[in-house]
Amino acid sequence: MDPRRRVAPVPRRLFGSFVEHLGRCVYTGIYEPEHPTADADGFRGDVLALVRELGVTTVRYPGGNFVSSYRWEDGVGPVDKRPARLDLAWHSLETNAFGLDEFMRWVGKAGVDPIMAVNLGTRGTAEAVDLLEYANHRGGSHLADQRRDNGAVDPYGIKLWCLGNEMDGPWQVGQRSATEYGRLAAQTAKAMRRFDPDLELVACGSSHLGMPTFGSWERDVLTEAYDDVDLISLHAYYQPVDDDLASFLASAEDMDRYIDAVTAIADSVGAIRRSTKKIMIAFDEWNVWYQSAAPSTPPSGEDWPVAPPLLEDHYSVADAVVVGGLLISLLRHSDRVTAACQAQLVNVIAPIMTEPGGSAWRQTIFHPFARTARHAQGAVLDVLRDGSTTTTDRYGEIDAVDAVSTWDDSSGEMTVFLVNRVLDTPAEVTIDVAGAQVSDIIECVTVGGTDLHAKNTLDGPDHAAPRPNGSARGGDASVQLTLPPASWTMLRLRAA
Ligand code: AHR
Structure with a gap:
């Protein structure tokens, strides 16, 4: 991106x-x-x-x-x-x-x-x-x-x-x-x-x-x-x-x-x-x-x-x-x-x-x-995806990971939203921040990857409260992270 x-x-x-x-x-x-x-x-x-x-x-x-x-x-x-x-x-x-x-x-x-x-x-x-x-x-x-x-x-x-x-x-x-x-x-x-x-x-x-x-x-x-x-x-x-x-x-x-x-x-x-x-x-x-x-x-x-x-x-x-x-x-x-x-x-x-x-x-x-x-x-950034695919009955062959990113000039913050759409396999992702240097990983949180059928109730627990995803590692112009199967992740970076 x-x-x-x-x-x-x-x-x-x-x-x-x-x-x-x-x-x-x-x-x-x-x-x-x-x-x-x-x-x-x-x-x-x-x-x-x-x-x-x-x-x-x-x-x-x-x-x-x-x-x-x-x-x-x-x-x-x-x-x-x-x-x-x-x-x-x-x-x-x-x-x-x-x-x-x-x-x-x-x-x-x-x-x-x-x-x-x-x-x-x-x-x-x-x-x-x-x-x-x-x-x-x-x-x-x-x-x-x-x-x-x-x-x-x-x-x-x-x-x-x-x-x-x-x-x-x-x-x-x-x-x-x-x-x-x-x-x-x-x-x-x-x-x-x-x-x-x-x-x-x-x-x-x-x-x-x-x-x-x-x-x-x-x-x-x-x-x-x-x-x-x-x-x-x-x-x-x-x-x-x-x-x-x-x-x-x-x-x-x-x-x-x-x-x-x-x-x-x-x-x-x-x-x-x-x-x-x-x-x-x-x-x-x-x-x-x-x-x-x-x-x-x-x-x-x-x-x-x-x-x-x-x-x-x-x-x-x-x-x-x-x-x-x-x-x-x-x-x-x-x-x-x-x-x-x-x-x-x-x-x-x-x-x-x-x-x-x-x-x-x-x-x-x-x-x-x-x-x-x-x-x-x-601003929303154009994300070019290149990687493994998965096949679904309804949509045929699709990218295993979907993603979009935003970039805030005023704070220098880039936020990446990702979904691993594969039910049983984690996704190893490399984010290539073309033309920018990553100086800091501010936050990385994930929803899902666990009991997909769990529902929240009035008395809790809160099954979808975003939990820290400690896999994100960055440097220079790229970041690597792991997305659990069937999960949504938000990664916040500082880049310049
Ligand atoms: O959101 C429920 C209903 O779904 C709305 O009233 C209608 O616009 C749609 O069919």
Whole structure:
């Protein structure tokens, strides 16, 4: 890796997360007024502390599938006057005790930037512009004054907006065809830009790579909306299929190919239009998800429970290694992926879990995210890999070791993130720091290599807490280290 060969500055927005009104993400997740650690706004203090430790930079809100039938006005104003509504996406009762103003107060306390999604399922351009006026106009108009009356005198200045969510999904309330959605997205974007031309707007891509719409959807949506939007969204969730752990560990291969494919499609639409503009990628939902309840099969029945426990996956050490690998893929593509959100933040397929009224704790996947978010600083470097390969059922022959590196000019620190994707063999790695001299190995830590199926619990132990990897030896322009089988490693060097 060569400090002169830079991919792009690290987009800090890669370390985003996602809060949806789904299950216990909001209620008994980030918000629980009766909790012993809750502050005057009802925000759980223990969760806020873990969110800060996780290093999350941005949070997308309020969905997800939820947004496609959400009326944002229900969630503002005096709490005792807010209506309870049936949430059609997750078959729950939404009390609306938590809404936009609460979210923006929470965002301020968490020290993150908001990403706001608008409902283009049951609603359209008019309601999106209303929401924008309420959120971002300084005052003197009906909706901006309403915000001020509700206690938020300063406009929120929300810059990044998602134009709907997964609009090709048959599970989506208000599913549309690509051309229909592309026109609606373009029209909504144009209207929103009349308010503020500098907004950043995200068009929905296909819900995932396996959708029959994939490819043609991106092409057709961008054919309608290319000039009006800045980013297109990608969503991907990974899980082992038929116990094929080797392919699962290599999930970043799928993410790489997905990003490369959408980039090529977007660029081809741009080329046909002779546009100099490049559409960027918002990978605004990604994670490991065991899909015990897939989006197409929301819970059913007579009951509409308030904040039921939904999609509460418990993660293993293998899942943590995969999450570390997916972050490597996102960083590698930082010239095109300029925003990303791990889905989701608390309780729902999440790095942070809570007990209602009780403790909050870290899942295994918390650790690679937290370390990457903290130490991927400066610029992403182009890493040239040369070495042994491994064969997986799903992706064929791939590099045994995946890696990416960042270089921070101001501190002279180089951080290398590596995954050994081979299940039973350690990897001996030589890092050649072309053109630079290594003066110090600051830290080398590893997750994995041990019981891949172990999961964290409320009472511990913490199976994926990064442990020191004492194998790193350096000098001059190279460093040698050993990566245990099926593991994620972060190596921090000082080089000049
Ligand atoms: O993150 C869970 C769900 O997955 C989201 O609501 C939806 O956008 C996706 O299908």
